[in-house]
Structure formats: C-alpha cells, structure tokens
Amino acid sequence: xxxxxxxxxxxxxxxxxxxxxxxxxxxxxxxxxxxxxxxxxxxxxxxxxxxxxxxxxxxxxxxxxxxxxxxxxxxxxxxxxxxxxxxxxxxxxxxxxxxxxxxxxxxxxxxxxxxxxxxxxxxxxxxxxxxxxxxxxxxxxxxxxxxxxxxxxxxxxxxxxxxxxxxxxxxxxxxxxxxxxxxxxxxxxxxxxxxxxxxxxxxxxxxxxxxxxxxxxxxxxxxxxxxxxxxxxxxxxxxxxxxxxxxxxxxxxxxxxxxxxxxxxxxxxxxxxxxxxxxxxxxxxxxxxxxxxxxxxxxxxxxxxxxxxxxxxxxxxxxxxxxxxxxxxxxxxxxxxxxxxxxxxxxxxxxxxxxxxxxxxxxxxxxxxxxxxxxxxxxxxxxxxxxxxxxxxxxxxxxxxxxxxxxxxxxxxxxxxxxxxxxxxxxxxxxxxxxxxxxxxxxxxxxxxxxxxxxxxxxxxxxxxxxxxxxxxxxxxxxxxxxxxxxxxxxxxxxxxxxxxxxxxxxxxxxxx
Numbered sequence: 001x002x003x004x005x006x007x008x009x010x011x012x013x014x015x016x017x018x019x020x021x022x023x024x025x026x027x028x029x030x031x032x033x034x035x036x037x038x039x040x041x042x043x044x045x046x047x048x049x050x051x052x053x054x055x056x057x058x059x060x061x062x063x064x065x066x067x068x069x070x071x072x073x074x075x076x077x078x079x080x081x082x083x084x085x086x087x088x089x090x091x092x093x094x095x096x097x098x099x100x101x102x103x104x105x106x107x108x109x110x111x112x113x114x115x116x117x118x119x120x121x122x123x124x125x126x127x128x129x130x131x132x133x134x135x136x137x138x139x140x141x142x143x144x145x146x147x148x149x150x151x152x153x154x155x156x157x158x159x160x161x162x163x164x165x166x167x168x169x170x171x172x173x174x175x176x177x178x179x180x181x182x183x184x185x186x187x188x189x190x191x192x193x194x195x196x197x198x199x200x201x202x203x204x205x206x207x208x209x210x211x212x213x214x215x216x217x218x219x220x221x222x223x224x225x226x227x228x229x230x231x232x233x234x235x236x237x238x239x240x241x242x243x244x245x246x247x248x249x250x251x252x253x254x255x256x257x258x259x260x261x262x263x264x265x266x267x268x269x270x271x272x273x274x275x276x277x278x279x280x281x282x283x284x285x286x287x288x289x290x291x292x293x294x295x296x297x298x299x300x301x302x303x304x305x306x307x308x309x310x311x312x313x314x315x316x317x318x319x320x321x322x323x324x325x326x327x328x329x330x331x332x333x334x335x336x337x338x339x340x341x342x343x344x345x346x347x348x349x350x351x352x353x354x355x356x357x358x359x360x361x362x363x364x365x366x367x368x369x370x371x372x373x374x375x376x377x378x379x380x381x382x383x384x385x386x387x388x389x390x391x392x393x394x395x396x397x398x399x400x401x402x403x404x405x406x407x408x409x410x411x412x413x414x415x416x417x418x419x420x421x422x423x424x425x426x427x428x429x430x431x432x433x434x435x436x437x438x439x440x441x442x443x444x445x446x447x448x449x450x451x452x453x454x455x456x457x458x459x460x461x462x463x464x465x466x467x468x469x470x471x472x473x474x475x476x477x478x479x480x481x482x483x484x485x486x487x488x489x490x491x492x493x494x495x496x497x498x499x500x501x502x503x504x505x506x507x508x509x510x511x512x513x
Contacts, residue, residue: 222399
C-alpha cells in the first residue's frame, strides 16, 4: 500500500550532485532510507517512508535483469491482480512493493498500460535502451512537479526540492498524464473522462428523491474504500475533526477494527473546548475509539505559521488556517501510528462548502464540483500531502478513491443542492443514517480552521502585521490581487521561504474563502 515518499528524476544531461541535493531537501518525506540510479540518459532518486515490504521494498526498483528502473510515490490498489497476471506472463518480481507491478506493467505493455493502474501515484522510470517516462495519478493525490530547461527535464515531489535556478521554470505536473521524450505530454486517464458518461446533473429522467439503492451504493462504496485503506504492515489511525467526513470514515474503520477485537486510534486537535475538539470527543465516545487530543494556545498557532507555510508551499489563507492544526495533530498521531485516514474530498463530491449553497441549478453545481475536484492537487491535497510528509505519516483519503469519486460525480447534482430544509451534504448524511448519533450526523459544517479555533486567531494577528498603506501598495503583486492584509502577510512569508518560485500558476487560491 501507499508509502509517502520523495522522488527526484531527470531526463537529459544532469549532474548527480544536483539530484542528491534535491533528495536532501525531501528527507522529511522519506526518513527510512534513500537510493539513486544513473543511466546514460536519465537519473532516478528516491526517499523512502517504509509502510509495506519493510525489508525489500527499497527504491529505485528494477527488474531481474537490471534493464528497467522505477521510482515512485504512491499506492496502487490493484497491484496484486496485476502481479498475478504479469507473473503468469513470465515476469519475476523481486519484492512485495506495490509499485513493482507498475514497473513490470510498463516494461511489458508500454506507458499506454498506465490506465490500468488504480490508485494514487507519481512514477518515473527509465531503461537501458534510452526510454524514459513520468506519470501522475488521475486525482493528483501524489504530488509531482517538473521543470524544463535546455535539453533537461527535472521532476520532484515538492517545490522546495528544486535548486533555486530551476524554480522559475517549475510547474505542476498535470494529473492523469504521462510524459515521454518522444511523445511529450499525453493523457492516460483524466477525471473528465472517468465522469463523462455520468454527467447527468439535472435531467427529467431522474427521481426527485434518491432511491434506497442509491443511498446503499454510496454507503457500500465508501465502506469498501475505507476497508481497502486499512491494510498496512504498520499501525493505522484517523484524524478526527468531529465533522461529518472524518466521523464517517472513523465510524467505518472503528466497526472494522471492532470485528477484529481492536480499538481504532483517533486523533483530534483544537483550542481548549473548541467546537471541533468537543465534537471529536463525542464521536470518539460514541464509537469507542482509542482517542488522543492535542490542545494548543493562541501563541502556538501564531508561532507555527512560518514553518507551516514552508511545509505546505502555499500562502492561501484557508489552507494556512487548516494546516496549522493539521500539522499539530499529525505530530501527535505520528507518535502512535504511521498511517492516517483523512476525510478530504467529501466537500467537493457532495457539495459541503458554504458557497455551493448559492448555486440553484444542478447543472451549474455539477460543473463547479468537477472544477474544484480538478483543482484539489494544488489546494487541499497539497496540504494533506505536505503536512503528512513533514511528520513521517502516510495520509489515505477514502473519499478520493476513484470508485467513490466516479460514483459521486455520476449522481444527479440536484440531489446535492442545499436549502433551508436540507443542509449541505444531505445526500451523504442520509446514506449513513444510524452510523452516528443524530446530533453528530447532522452537525452543521465548519471549516476545519474555524472549528479548531485557528481561523480567527491567525486572521486577526497576521492582518495586524500589515498596514492599510502597505496593503494598497503591495496587493497587486499577483493577478488576481491579494485579497486581504492577512493574505499579504502570508505571501511575504512564502516569498521568504520559497525564493524564486512563481506563485501565479503554481499556488491554488480557494475561491470560497
């Protein structure tokens, strides 16, 4: 299963010393070891966090003859089935690493076969015949950036990995695509394709209310995703905010653990008696989890912001608000577990954000949901990945399992419209009636940064560090302009921590903030 790792790769003339420097900047993503391999036309490097195949899963991976090499960050869910097919075709595997199935699959059938991989991954591979490829999963859950300069193309898991002189050329590698020197950038499985047959956002043929079989499908699909993601050779827990999404994931995981006679670990964070902390405590009590809390002060929140901006590589206020408590609770969790389940993605699939409530057309809502999901790789998923990578955790996101995503986007969006009678994510709540106490199942949504008490504290303090005159003089440094004095304060810290990075096409800025 997925081990969050750091990868570096290059095609074309490349100094291995630069690759080692880049790997050093990704040491937090892979504290359990590193490796590299140079070919005549390419260089591959890897930092490893060991979660599965602890003894023989080190990278770069290679085939038995040493002709094909691969580095990867990610998790390939269907690797066992692929492995069985490939072994039947004569391939000899050298480890239990799930990504070795990708190595042999590309060796056997070329990069077109990447569409058969089901999971979250960033991969780079090369062979002794001069071939090279890099690819990223459909959702963009695994991070990947690239930079072209002269005759060399360089890839890495994070912005900060790149040497300063390369940073102006860095761009996000697009999800669902593969790049080869011969064919350039081509899609192999993009999200628009996976949902094209289900874009019936508002039709006369759909019932006004979701039938029970639809609610059962939502429930069964999410349960299947959670239970798949509980498989690991190390302890697994959940980050529990007390909100609907993480509470449902926890409820499924706690039932699964209970059948095996175990209590499921959960971790919560907030100011003393903050709304999220209280709600998480109630969920944990109701589900019987092994619950842990991290209580912080206002001063702690404020002091962690520069480090958080360096970690998440963003200055978007909504991400900063959620990332500070996220980092603190991840540090707490890392003392007990090595894998955490997270509720990311439910808001984008089932219309959880407040501004979705202003949309009255099912067709318009569907398009907005699809757009926000396609932008997750430079928004919420960036926070999830970077915070976990900085704390030695592996994050797993059941709501972004492709089965769940495809089902969610295939449902008529008018079932997701909110109104006075129906709160946000009504459809998801309805599907899981009986899984949580009523007052928790129907608890109104709060942004994570608000529910933990972080948003107001950080907003007030960092806005106070920028005068009105400074804001007017500097707010147009970006297009679109910076929105508040608080955002300008974070942008200044970003410039200091990530010198040379061009933020306009690299940094997602949440429209609903």
